[in-house]
Amino acid sequence: MKVGIAGLGRMGSGMANTLLRNSVDVFGYDINIKAMDKFTSSDHFIAAKNITELFSCDYVILSLPEGNNVIDILKSYKGGSIIMDTTTISLNELQKILDSLGDYKSNYLSCKLERGPQEANEGKLALFLGGDEQLYIKSLEILHILGSPMHIGTHYQATMMKLISNMVGTAVVDIFGEMSVLIRKLGIDPKIAIEALSMGGANSITQMFRLEWQSKDEFGEAFSMELAQHVIEMALESARDLGVSSLHLIEQNNLMMKLAKNMGFGSKDVGEISKLYWNLNDSDNHLQ
Template sequence: MKKVGMVGIGLMGHGIASNIVKHGHSMILFEHPGNQPLDGLREAGATTTPSLKELAAAADIIILCVTGTPEVEDVLFRKEGLLEGVKPGTIIIDCSTAIPSSTQRIAVEVEKIGVRFIDAPMTRTPKEAAEGRLNLTVGGDREVFETVKPLLQCYAENIVFAGPVGSGHQLKLIHNFVSLGFSAVLAEAAACAERADISSDVFLEVVGKGGGNSVVLDRFRPFLETRDRTGFRFYISNALKDMTYYTTMARESGAMHDNAESVRHTYELASKAADPKATVPDLVEILVKGQS
């Protein structure tokens, strides 16, 4: 069984790593202050290192689960980074949400040293990551995809092969525009309802029995009922990042993106008004205050 290295053991990455270890894979993890606690993973058999170069030298497959394009480029190309230790034949799986044109450029660069690169971004939440039930959209060479598919199945329930490298990131951004766009609409509607003294129970009943019934509504429901944020643990800062990536992709491809710009603007304003750890459901309270 091939050794798996992983960079980025955050809210999503911790669940991914837990399921990979659970399926019997040997893992080496990159130590970073932004990680979730690693004690449980170490107890399950994973090793850790503070050196990206050392991780790359030890691994046959490397999973990147970092925030976005700047972080992917940094861990790959920095001094003492992954590409200084990686072996020819290594496969790098990028699970981040990234700008597709950058993904394509990175793939070309790493292939020059005999490394294969695929993008396999995920949807769903940390809850599904811990349960091994993520959704993946994969871009890259079909043969490489088939090679790593058994590994992906350790932590994913639904896996779609999207096409050439970068296709996975394109579809992820399209998906997130739909999801985050509806989240912004729902938050704005909920804020308006609150300002109009409509109870959250009545709001949820009416929207839930109509055209607004959706996975997004289900994720917002705990917050609207009791201010429980655990149903949608996705930072507003990441929502802004994803919407910025989407509008960049749309602009580069010549696609209309007027609605996306409005959604991006909503998250931009919210990120300036919110705590750095504020999640998407907090958008409701931010918009209520914004209407004061």
């Protein structure tokens, strides 16, 4: 089995590592040559000279910054490979991509990723699939290597489910950011706070690590505020396209992320929104 990957950023390189560990031949391409150089020690990695070379593979995974990048790359596609598009896009961008594919869209799977670079490296991604169900079934071998796949339905349903997941996730991070101020002022050990919250209705397994970061004011490199806010604006735009114009909680979350970003917070992770709330709540006055 040969798999091409267009885009060897944090997610693309993570998926490449997982495939290589499973002895899959990976043809990788990135406009940044250094991104390909780090794989040269692997016997199963081939640095593609151009995008066209990727389309000789059985599968081509697209891990690109924007929908326009997807359209540009697919101009070289003449059928054959199964395309798995992991790029986070709006519904409007999806429509443009499907229109650009024409008759070849029967080989296209929307493959939207949840979780982050660490899980990409570990083969523990959640994958929301949209498109032809038989094509999905045919692709299960490769999908199971990457993580836990689920066929959501149409391209539009899978794309929107990814955006819904992002909206819920960032709203939870926002709430945790506010609550971390209380945890810190009370002097509660973050690990104890997390264990207590995990026992009740506040349990959110996928975001609890951020609450610890927020409570300690120590952040790892994960999902930047700028990227998170960009995705939420994309989600709100897509919701409006569906006729849903009132998502007040998400709109408020988006506003707070903008404010935090403008204050210089969030270069490492969206969880740094807690710094905004710490500033708003007069952080120097500790509870005795």
